[in-house]
Amino acid sequence: MKKNTCLFILLSFFSLYANAQKVIYISPTGSDANEGTKERPLASLTGARDAIREYKKSQGKSVSFTVSIADGVYTMQEPFVLTTEDGGTAEHPIAYVAEKGAKPVFSGGKKISGFKVLENGVWEAKIPESKYYKWRFDQLYINDKRAVLARTPNKGFxxxxxxxxxxxxxxxxxxxxxxxxxxxxxxxxxxxxxxxxxxxxxxxxxxxxxxxxxxxxxxxxxxxxxxxxxxxxxxxxxxxxxxxxxxxxxxxxxxALDTAGEWFLNKEGTLTYIPLPGQTPENTEVIAPVLENLISVRGDFANNNLVAHVTFEGIAFKHSHSNIPSSGFEPNQAATVIPAAIMLEGAKNITFTNCEIAEVGQHALWFGKGCSQSALRHSYLHNLGGGGVYIGDSAPQEGIAHTSHITLENNIIQSGGQEYPPAVGVWVGHSSDNEITHNDIGNFYYTGISVGWIWGYKPSNAKRNIITHNHIHHIGWDLLSDMAAVYTLGKSEGTVVSNNVIHHVHAFSYGGWGLYPDEGTSDIIMENNLVYSTKTGGFHQHYGENNTVRNNIFAYAKMYQAQCTRVEAHRSFNFTNNVVIFDKGAVLNGAWNKIDIYMDKNLYWNTGGDTYDFSGKSFKEWQQTGHDTNSLIADPNFRDAPNYDFTFKNKKTIGKIDFKPFDVSKAGVYGSADWLGKSKLPPSILEDFDKVVEENLKQE
CATH class of the missing domain: 2.40.30 (Elongation Factor Tu (Ef-tu); domain 3)
Structure with missing residues (x-):
């Protein structure tokens, strides 16, 4: 009987779509036993995927599919998995698309209810799955915010x-x-x-x-x-x-459960929570994440059988769990051992457009081994346990397994590292030919964009990556050190970092730079960037070879304006046509007197006095070493530099150093007023950042 019913459903489905474009409907009120019509929709992405598989199998021909997704919340019982049989072609792509006006949410979590309020105001709920089946979770989301796991001390360390x-x-x-x-x-x-x-x-x-x-x-x-x-x-x-x-x-x-907003799950399966002012069990949604992976795209790159030509549009993915094992988390730069809520391998021409990834325990999205010609556009990634988007692998891959040609354009990637602070906004490992442009990346504890994964001068395949017109801000806070808005490693031929606006970068102790070519960074161009309000410099090179730093504005670092560290027997970098403006601290700090550099036609201006410290030398003494012989100490004529307006009143002075003005207003996201407004961090975050910076500097 069951077999005959399934056969009837499949025959009905094939009959409906034998001639026209293939549209499959899903709805939170649907059923995966339905035919997938608008009147009788399916209930899940997996149900739609399986219907597409059956159609391909029975019809034996390629057609285009659109999965039309109705508004509402879809509770996922398992990850949505696409394998080699689930891709489309250039002529017949497959699209998973929200209906017009709809904002469907796919949740990997479970709603927790049944709270009772104890005499002391603490909420308590018994979770049978935790008591009897040992289900535990390390994150909890309350009214769309990440709740605080009970900790001591409540503030500070x-x-x-x-x-x-x-x-x-x-x-x-x-x-x-x-x-x-x-x-x-x-x-x-x-x-x-x-x-x-x-x-x-x-x-x-x-x-x-x-x-x-x-x-x-x-x-x-x-x-x-x-x-x-x-x-x-x-x-x-x-x-x-x-x-x-x-x-x-x-x-x-x-x-440690002693302040409003904290929660704890004991070994008997009792969840306790101290509510924030105004919260009641009736007006509060509590979601515990269950699934550790929401989407998995698994192509067979070893046999050149990729998942290709699939689009996701207008969909939100939320509530993935990152399990902290009994072994804990060992130190790992950029948290590269942590997976993502959405993982892709062996994928080509996969696009996410106008999507949202939020309230996840790990990284949001990872274009892993064997991914190419894919993109994330106009998407909102926020409230992340890990980083935003990771591209490539932590080990070099050859041939089709090498990840390349990934585009990240016009995305908001904010408030990450909530569980794993070393995570970064965008990480590019062993990967080439990627374009990261017009993104807003803010409120991370370590680094905004990290490119390259070789320490030193060994061969690297992180080439020709373009990092341009991004707005990177409020990075580092005072939690970690040795970090930057843009961090690079290894040989980087063809890589360009340009036209980015970078500001408010701070570190706990050393570091807190705008542009940071670290170990072995070579043959990279950094130009036309505006970098201001950093801790220890708009620019710092640890060591590298033949880098070009030109036509940038470096402004108002707290301690030094630029740094360099290791002395090597080759040209480390060229530093030309830059404007450096400050009101405190040294101009240069580090090994500038010994390092092999070419440095000329720069302009320096101290708005806080007439002191110019070039690594222990006056400007005249510095010029006598052969550096900056055609450079100037002069007012660059910014309209209002102390208030971070770096447009020019006139170009007469900067023309003397051949500085070419660039339009800083073009950096960051673009589009509607609502989209631009969404990129603005809440005032409370901006205020808290300024407070921790002020307190941190008092300790220096």
Missing amino acids: IKIEGIEENVWTKGEGRSPERAQQILRFKEDVFKSLHNLSAADRELVRFRAYHKWDFTIRHVDKVDDRTMALYTSGKGMKPWNAIKKGDRLILENYEA
Whole structure:
């Protein structure tokens, strides 16, 4: 009987669409047992995919498909998976598209209800799946915002007084395979841990922030007598170990649940939450993420059998879970070991347009191995546990497995690193010929755009990447160090970073640069960028070869305007036709007196006085070294530089250094007033950023 019913549905479907364009309808009120008509829609993306598969199989011919998606929320029971049989062709593409005026949301989460309000105002809900099946979640979303997992302290950090490591298994790498770390503290910071039950103690973990990275570990033991915390896992990396003065927080235990907005799930499956003012169980939506992956595109690039010509348009994807295992999270630059909510491999001509990815536990979207000719356009990525868009792989790939020709255009990528602070807005690893243009990237804790994944001068296939007309801002805060708005690595022939507007970049200790060519960056051009309000310089080169830095405006760094570090026996970079304006700090800091550079036709102007410190030399003494012989100290005639208006009142002075004005208004997203407005970070974030910068600088 069931078999006959399915056959009838399929025959009805084929009859309806035998002659016309193939349109399949899905709706939250539909059923995957329906035919997929407007009157009898399917219920899921997977149902639509399966209907397309059956049509292809039975009809034996290629046709175009449009999956028309009705408004509403679709609770996903499993990830939406596309394999090699699910692609289209250039002549007959496949599109998953929101109906006109609709804003469908595909959620990988589960609504939590049944809260009761205790006498102390705390909410409590029993979750049977957690009690009986050990379902746990490490993120929680309340009224479309990421709730705070119970932590101590509620604000700020616990400072580490000292650390020692006992190596258990050395292994063959630079860091031990297995080791114990003992973190010591100056005073008793474990008062909230003293009376924990054995069950709750198993859940306690800490987050330690050190240099450009961080570590999540569970706690093995707390020694109240010596004020020490014991943990174990991999040995610390010698180039970025946890050290005295680094900071941590404790989280994920009930005694830390002590302020509004915090939540905790105990081992018995009881979820507790302290509501924010005005919240009631009736006006509050609580969603726990379930699925760790929302979309998976899996082509067979090894056999040149790709998933191709598929479009997603007007769809929101939300509520993916990032599980923190018992081993925690070991330090990993840019959090490249974390997957994405939407993962693609072996894919070509895949496009996401006018989509939204939000409230996810990991990165939003990853064009992984074997992806090419694909794009993300006019999409809104925000409230991210990890980064925004990752392109390529952390290991070099050859042939068709090499990722290239990915376009990111006119996207808003904001408020990331909420679970994994080292994550970045856009990461380009071993990948070439990508174009990242007209995006707004803001409110990340590490780096805005990272390009290249080779440290030093070994061969790199991260070539010809174009980073242009992006607005990158409010990066770093005072959480991590050694970071920048644009960070590059390795040989980069053909790569151009131009016409970007970069501002408000800060770091906890060292770093906080606008443009940062790091280890081995070579043959890259950085031009026509406006960079202002950074901590330690608009520009810093660690080491590299034959880079070009020209026709940029570097303004109002807090400590130094430009830095360089390593001295090498080759031309490191050329620095020409730049305008440098500041009101405090040195002009140059670092190895400028020794490094092999060409530096000329630049303009320097101190709006805060008449002091010009060129790496310990006056301007005249600096010129006598052979640098900046045709450069000037002069007012560039900006309209209102202190208030960040860098348009020119006249071009007479800048003409003397052959500076070519560029239109900074063209950077960032473009389109409707609503779209432009969406790119503006809330005033509360801007104010908080300024506050932490001010407090951080007091400690310098």
